[in-house]
Amino acid sequence: MVDQKINELAQRLDNAWENRRPIAPLRDSDGLADVIDSYAIQTRWTEMRLERGETIIGRKIGLTSKAVQQQMGVDEPDYGTLWGSRYFAAAHGRAEVPVDLFLQPRIEGEIAFLMGRDVRGPHVTPQEVLAATEAVALSAEIVDSRIEDWRIKLVDTVADNASYGGFSIGAWDHKLTEIDLRLLGLLITKNGEPAAQGIGAAALGHPALAVAWLANKLSSFDITLKAGDIVLSGAVAPTLPAVAGDVFTLEMLGQPPLTVMFT
Amino acid sequence: MLSTQEQTLQQVVRKARAGRTTLPGKNADRGVDLAGAYQIQAATGRDRPLKGFKFGLISAAKQAQMGISTPLYGCIYADMIHSSPVALSDFIQPRLEPEIAIQLERDIAPNALPGDTQRAIGGFVLGIDILDSIWANYKFTAPEVVADNTSGGGFVLGPTLFGSLPGGNLRLYLNGQFQTEGPVAALGDPVQKLQWLAGQVGGLQAGQVIFLGSPAASIPAAAGTLELVDDAGHVLIVKLTG
Numbered sequence: 001m002v003d004q005k006i007n008e009l010a011q012r013l014d015n016a017w018e019n020r021r022p023i024a025p026l027r028d029s030d031g032l033a034d035v036i037d038s039y040a041i042q043t044r045w046t047e048m049r050l051e052r053g054e055t056i057i058g059r060k061i062g063l064t065s066k067a068v069q070q071q072m073g074v075d076e077p078d079y080g081t082l083w084g085s086r087y088f089a090a091a092h093g094r095a096e097v098p099v100d101l102f103l104q105p106r107i108e109g110e111i112a113f114l115m116g117r118d119v120r121g122p123h124v125t126p127q128e129v130l131a132a133t134e135a136v137a138l139s140a141e142i143v144d145s146r147i148e149d150w151r152i153k154l155v156d157t158v159a160d161n162a163s164y165g166g167f168s169i170g171a172w173d174h175k176l177t178e179i180d181l182r183l184l185g186l187l188i189t190k191n192g193e194p195a196a197q198g199i200g201a202a203a204l205g206h207p208a209l210a211v212a213w214l215a216n217k218l219s220s221f222d223i224t225l226k227a228g229d230i231v232l233s234g235a236v237a238p239t240l241p242a243v244a245g246d247v248f249t250l251e252m253l254g255q256p257p258l259t260v261m262f263t
Numbered sequence: 264m265l266s267t268q269e270q271t272l273q274q275v276v277r278k279a280r281a282g283r284t285t286l287p288g289k290n291a292d293r294g295v296d297l298a299g300a301y302q303i304q305a306a307t308g309r310d311r312p313l314k315g316f317k318f319g320l321i322s323a324a325k326q327a328q329m330g331i332s333t334p335l336y337g338c339i340y341a342d343m344i345h346s347s348p349v350a351l352s353d354f355i356q357p358r359l360e361p362e363i364a365i366q367l368e369r370d371i372a373p374n375a376l377p378g379d380t381q382r383a384i385g386g387f388v389l390g391i392d393i394l395d396s397i398w399a400n401y402k403f404t405a406p407e408v409v410a411d412n413t414s415g416g417g418f419v420l421g422p423t424l425f426g427s428l429p430g431g432n433l434r435l436y437l438n439g440q441f442q443t444e445g446p447v448a449a450l451g452d453p454v455q456k457l458q459w460l461a462g463q464v465g466g467l468q469a470g471q472v473i474f475l476g477s478p479a480a481s482i483p484a485a486a487g488t489l490e491l492v493d494d495a496g497h498v499l500i501v502k503l504t505g
Contacts, residue, residue: 192488192502247439247488256496261439
């Protein structure tokens with residue numbers, strides 16, 4: 001795909017993000033078919049935002065569950081960039097999120113990594129990731145799609161920054177780097193009722209394996225996963241739609257809960 | 264045996280509870296004292312399985328307002344213990360309090376020593392006290408509220424048993440919005456409270472749950488998501504339906 005087209009599609013996604021008006025799937029409207037082009041659009045879009053003062057505070061990994069991969073007809077995850085303007089700090093475990101910022105938001109429960117040292121692929125292993133991890137926390141990711149009705153295929157969601165919306169993080173805990181993250185359970189309560197649950201193994205078999213995949217994938221774009229980067233390692237529980245007034249509480253054994261209120 | 268005046272008050276309470284209606288309280292001329300009110304309370308619940316007790320009016324300031332110098336207590340019957348979701352339509356004028364409850368694992372005799380009382384504590388849990396009263400706007404005399412089971416409505420227990428009393432504050436949120444908070448320290452010494460209560464009611468039994476009273480002002484109940492959290496991050500989430 002020529003640079004001009006990459007630019008045009010990145011601009012279209014940015015307009016949809018800014019105006020909160022969804023657009024048609026890019027595979028339909030513009031014949032986007034190659035995921036390499038999709039990553040180029042995503043990269044260009046991030047550059048456009050950085051020029052306007054956006055910050056990169058980490059990465060997110062998507063399509064980490066077997067069920068979602070099968071639904072999308074893919075056999076590997078994808079990644080996007082965590083933009084700092086959509087980080088919702090949780091004061092005393094509570095974050096308020098204005099629903100008007102989004103087009104069609106959903107919430108996911110994830111295990112987040114805070115990198116303590118740089119990690120650069122290829123050939124990074126999960127054990128290397130754990131050794132380079134400063135702390136782990138539970139995280140609420142708000143996913144959102146600029147594509148109408150979430151009618152996404154791999155090429156659409158990759159271009160659309162892996163359907164990034166925003167995120168909040170619970171308390172960072174160094175001890176969690178020393179437990180078997182596959183078995184770490186997460187419960188999401190929505191408006192007072194248990195609504196979704198899962199364990200770490202839902203993210204590619206092991207959340208640290210998802211982060212290792214990311215480090216290796218980034219190296220193919222000549223990017224290093226840096227000390228201080230936050231990585232959301234993929235949903236471990238089913239995705240839940242969110243509207244104004246919804247209250248979600250995410251709980252993990254031994255950790256203080258994280259409550260996200262959509263206002 | 265209840266006196267004629269006590270029988271009259273018992274009938275008034277029974278009828279209002281059954282019909283879910285309120286009555287004007289603060290009537291000082293009912294001819295029933297606090298001891299008589301506790302007799303009414305005990306007699307009224309005689310046929311229901313007892314699961315524990317609640318403390319009410321634990322603040323010295325509120326006790327002074329009511330002209331008493333000790334807390335009040337009420338009975339918790341098995342049918343008053345709920346789990347989420349809780350239907351507010353089952354109550355007359357429900358209000359909510361953030362509390363800590365003690366789960367007993369041994370009996371406590373009326374004259375138990377502090378060490379035995381301590382050993383009877385199986386653990387502590389977060390608890391929601393859903394107050395309810397037949398007395399309009401919770402305006403009542405001490406005998407009136409005691410005869411009405413010390414505003415006992417419903418109780419919800421948290422998912423985790425703690426080995427010791429948590430520190431810091433208890434906070435209540437409704438639909439994500441902060442409502443009220445109070446310090447756990449205001450609950451006083453649990454062992455002393457259990458000993459006092461065991462003396463009042465002729466002993467406590469293993470398996471019973473004792474709600475220690477609220478360190479914060481109660482709030483009116485409304486449908487939605489209720490969260491009770493402490494400073495350590497323990498949480499009790501209850502869905503309240505209309």
